[in-house]
Amino acid sequence: MSILTNPLYRPLLEVARTARNGVVYGGKIRFSHALVINLLYRSGSLRPRMIEVLKATKNHAEVLASFAVIYKMVLGVLVNEQVLGSNSKALSKFVAGCFGSWIVYSQHFGYFHPGITHQITLYCFSRVLLAVSKIILDQYLNCSNPSFKVAGTSMQNYKNLSLNQKSKLKQQYYNKAWKYFAVLTWGLVMFIYDYQPQYLQSSLRHSMHYIYDVELDSWGTWKEFFGI
Incomplete structure (x- = not known):
């Protein structure tokens, strides 16, 4: 062996x-x-x-x-x-x-390396936060059995919906959770970058400076403008 x-x-x-x-x-x-x-x-x-x-x-x-x-x-x-x-x-x-x-x-x-450990942890945090929101939603639907109006039908309890209807319903809320998370995250990122940028992770701060602080740039020719 x-x-x-x-x-x-x-x-x-x-x-x-x-x-x-x-x-x-x-x-x-x-x-x-x-x-x-x-x-x-x-x-x-x-x-x-x-x-x-x-x-x-x-x-x-x-x-x-x-x-x-x-x-x-x-x-x-x-x-x-x-x-x-x-x-x-x-x-x-x-x-x-x-x-x-x-x-x-x-x-x-x-x-x-602190920068790398911070990046990985923050990356995981966003995924964990979204996963927790989905778990809470599933627990609420399964325990409270709320009623919903499904297209083409009258009000029905969640447990009486078909698997396909349940999947579509949950996907709608999953998408909303992601939209709110994305909106809040980027709103806070742009606010912090303008208010106290030193608190942002360095690589994020540098990339934002490169992308958004174009008012600090100067171009004499089109080649300079397009970086050719």
Whole structure:
């Protein structure tokens, strides 16, 4: 029996695999992003700019891989040792996620790049907020059983709707949640950028300066205007 098929080594292999996946995914995401930003918005010789790209890629990969390793190791201990009980895998995942985030994303220890950990955390926050709003909506619909007027029919209780009608109804509210979230987010971003821009994350601040502060630019020719 080889190591790959030996159940004894399976937990270690899973940790190694998740670390590898974190490195690959983080490298792909950050390399392309950093490369475009440096080529389009940075000036200077090419070599130091490419070094910045590689450093950003390395930092992003380290963050994702480190969290993945810590999460899988802690989860393995909690589940296999039944620390939180025999039927608490979901709670174990929550605790493992919190512990891994405390090590990697909270900047409590200062081991990882703060800009990258902030970006990833804020990215996840928006997704979590939208997911929570959907969970609350589903709980409300299933528990309160409100009535709705469906096209071509009279008022009906939610539980009496067909699966297709329920899906369309929930999608309408999901879309509204996203619209309100997008409107509020960008309204606040533009307000903060004008009011106290130093509180925004640096890469967001720099990109907004490049895009929106065109009144500070000057152009003598069309070539300069189009950046040719």
